[in-house]
Amino acid sequence: MRIADRLFAAIDLLSDPPVAHAHCDLPCGVYDPAQARIEAESIKNIIDKFNASDDETFRVRSTIIKEERAELVKHHLWVLWTDYFKPEHLETYPQLHDLFWRATKTAGEVKKGNDAAVADRLLAEIAEIAEIFWATKK
Amino acid sequence: MRIADRLFAAIDLLSDPPVAHAHCDLPCGVYDPAQARIEAESIKNIIDKFNASDDETFRVRSTIIKEERAELVKHHLWVLWTDYFKPEHLETYPQLHDLFWRATKTAGEVKKGNDAAVADRLLAEIAEIAEIFWATKK
């Protein structure tokens, strides 16, 4: 991912003001699945750190912060589902409803334990959503 | 930016689980200046839409939402400044304090009016921060 980020940063600097993509319900038109992905990456790391620690305060804080981050994942995904996607997208991608339902359920599941495999599944479901999202932007 | 995003999405799909970069104060270690940039792109669009509209409700909503988005920009930048950057970064980049001070002040300024040039300045300052951020990650 580092390579992509560098390319991305480089193009940010070279290019004209970037065409934006919609995320608030004005709507402003700046949506980006990266918002959900960043929170999910955080969750993945928190789980790894929780499992490697036996400090009481650290474990409580991990549990609290993972709870908040998972809620943010749900929120960002719900916003994409309701606000960005339109009926014409659903025709091309009939799996959309089910995919968002599963991904937001996984974000709930990730709150309940510290199994890295669940965080990986969440990241994979967000990547699947991102792929569809960017395909609709082409 | 679209090209970078596609590359980025492509590599997301191809690569192993992405190395994450730190953003909560656990700390989880997943920081990403994209969070501030996405909000600032939203602000840019809101200003353009505000200036093109004479609908009372739309203009009030634009003002509310821009206020919130600008607050988020400030928050994401403050988190990077305090939580991510360390004394050794400051030695290499002595302009860090001033750069974050100016960028967060611009995020305050953008609340107060609808001048697209101020939003562009905010985006440029965030890009400058992103460039330093990614340089420290190399």
Add this chain to the structure above:
Amino acid sequence: MRIADRLFAAIDLLSDPPVAHAHCDLPCGVYDPAQARIEAESIKNIIDKFNASDDETFRVRSTIIKEERAELVKHHLWVLWTDYFKPEHLETYPQLHDLFWRATKTAGEVKKGNDAAVADRLLAEIAEIAEIFWATKK
């Protein structure tokens, strides 16, 4: 909607120990579509009051508060959709995904103007959800 509400109340009345209904993602098991309905009733009233007023401060406040209430409607509905409903419910009510998608989109639409008919549609969609919800509780 009134009919649904009365039915809803009737079932409350007839059934023994009001089985609790689940709403946080512990999960605590206390869900209740009344949470979304109360916010939507508020929206309906705000729209009526907005249309009857020409006071600048009142109209700005109405717009702000309606925005917040509509966001709460979306949130309460998303929680029901993701957290309460299970695959077996979807088999019996295959319209669930589409119904929630439409209702949350209506909650977004209601932010954008002051047309009482949109608020009525939102209330009707929530009543439809409530009816299914209570049927699954029997």
Add this chain to the structure above:
Amino acid sequence: MRIADRLFAAIDLLSDPPVAHAHCDLPCGVYDPAQARIEAESIKNIIDKFNASDDETFRVRSTIIKEERAELVKHHLWVLWTDYFKPEHLETYPQLHDLFWRATKTAGEVKKGNDAAVADRLLAEIAEIAEIFWATKK
């Protein structure tokens, strides 16, 4: 509480058009003690589940979520007390101040432990408030 709830539901059922009940400080005129009751039912369930579990993550999450739910109970009750009730209600129900004070103190107490009896007391105090509330609506 159950009796109060049934009475409450009965009045809903018998009366004509469910006069809306006021809850934001526009004011929109949609108040409803059900908001506090739903959160308190959640607290009751959380306490029961906490006492039945010895999973560390579950117990931490229960404690966090109960804290938030109790804060919501306090908030919903404070709003009713300050925003809905008027001096003329206080003349008829001189116990109002003391009742709200006790109920919000109980909502604070419920944060501090996992005694189901405290949650039951909270539910009973909310039911007492609801009974007065609905009497003022007749």
Add this chain to the structure above:
Amino acid sequence: MRIADRLFAAIDLLSDPPVAHAHCDLPCGVYDPAQARIEAESIKNIIDKFNASDDETFRVRSTIIKEERAELVKHHLWVLWTDYFKPEHLETYPQLHDLFWRATKTAGEVKKGNDAAVADRLLAEIAEIAEIFWATKK
């Protein structure tokens, strides 16, 4: 007030770690009516600035921010009322319930317009609460 603040800052520097006074519901034991007063001073200034401006964006922002600040006043006062004051205080100060009820109602009233006299009344009611508060601390 400046004189007091300087004395206060001076003593902060000279004295041992300050004895604290309770404000969260742990409870931590650090209550301070200054929290409500600071927000109410902000409201007073916002009203003066609103009345002196005819800039559309400024007036909308003033209305939004005043709404939030008034909500914070209510919150800080409710916390003092429920969490800090005990039955023994009520015996000495039987006006407590009514005083908090009036002050929080004034905080609601201040949202609805831009009359500086209402903000002054709010500040006076908070000063009355502060006087009782500090008397209980002697």
Add this chain to the structure above:
Amino acid sequence: MRIADRLFAAIDLLSDPPVAHAHCDLPCGVYDPAQARIEAESIKNIIDKFNASDDETFRVRSTIIKEERAELVKHHLWVLWTDYFKPEHLETYPQLHDLFWRATKTAGEVKKGNDAAVADRLLAEIAEIAEIFWATKK
């Protein structure tokens, strides 16, 4: 500190409406380092109480609430740094950037453990900021 508080309360009562000092980003012009100090005093007390307790629920709640309070300290300090201080202040107090950076980093550190010395350091750094703040007000 009690003496200062009493003087302060006394002058509040005697004096004309207090000249306010700026804290929201309207800006309203009411800033006051007391906001950060009150939260830091709370943190100090929470740490002492945590160390004196072996109740599981109490310790989890302490950790949660300390986390929130520390976040509020950071927020109040960031607001002072970005919104209140101007380039002319920086000329007189060139240590400002570094002082705020250290203080907000300490607010992060205080989340991570229960060492009273860290809370004392945070209080000292806030006192140092308050001294400069009040000097700029003379």
